[in-house]
Amino acid sequence: MLETYQQMKDLLASAEEDVRKAAGGNKAAGTRVRRLMQDLKGAAQTMRAKVLENRNDSSS
Numbered sequence: 001m002l003e004t005y006q007q008m009k010d011l012l013a014s015a016e017e018d019v020r021k022a023a024g025g026n027k028a029a030g031t032r033v034r035r036l037m038q039d040l041k042g043a044a045q046t047m048r049a050k051v052l053e054n055r056n057d058s059s060s
Contacts, residue, residue: 001054
């Protein structure tokens with residue numbers, strides 16, 4: 001679970017420069033940001049599943 005959380009933090013940090021560029025109108029940077037956000041969404045889904053699994057294992 002901590003590994004997935006770290007992956008999410010790394011993805012978000014790696015997007016910072018492209019977010020700034022996209023805000024300035026750089027279309028290619030915007031495309032990269034969208035791709036990174038899709039990856040972040042997938043990592044968040046994985047994290048949700050792991051948290052739920054951990055919760056269910058604890059309550060058994």
